Amino acid sequence: QVTLKESGPVLVKPTETLTLTCTVSGFSLSTPRMGVSWIRQPPGKALEWLGSIFSNDEKSYSTSLKSRLTISKDTSKSQVVLTMTNMDPVDTATYYCVRIDYYNYVYYFDYWGQGTLVSVSS
């Protein structure tokens, strides 16, 4: 059974750094062509892809947020960590940890964590 669970602070202050941890089970972070993405959703708004990390440690980031984001993984702990610097109230959102799978030349997001709502306020 594949599960992903996000953990981290529910409230951060403006200019602070957000660190979220995703703990996965039911699959390995070293499985070829598999990866984990972070996706967020501001209240009442659309989904936004933030970044991804693959089993070979290849990483990619949203162009607009690249300077603020870092994604890393600890395969032995089955954890993926998202760091976002210089948080602003517009970053208030539910942050999802999502598995990337691959089939027939297509990548897709097949398992989603429950999400964690992060509010940015002083």
Added chain:
Amino acid sequence: SSELTQDPAVSVALGQTVRITCQGDSLRNYYASWYQQKPGQAPLLVIHGKNNRPSGIPDRFSGSSSGNTASLTITGAQAEDEADYYCNSRRDSSGYHWVFGGGTKLTVL
């Protein structure tokens, strides 16, 4: 703004067929995936690739693509299909970057 464009809202009568569309240049090169999201829940993958349904997704959900437009069709919509639907695809070949559509709110009348 999204690089994939969806109609904000669509409605369908119970038991009828509805098509939800998604437009964008990336769809000329990459298949869309489709996600269903109900209030207070995480998104759920319903279609990926050319027209693949994950286990547990009813066969009334299907996907298709033509040119720069991807479509999600629900044949015989049920009350439980009322939800927000998001399309998503890789952005381009310059790396593993993804984009989402703005979402379509489906109302089942």
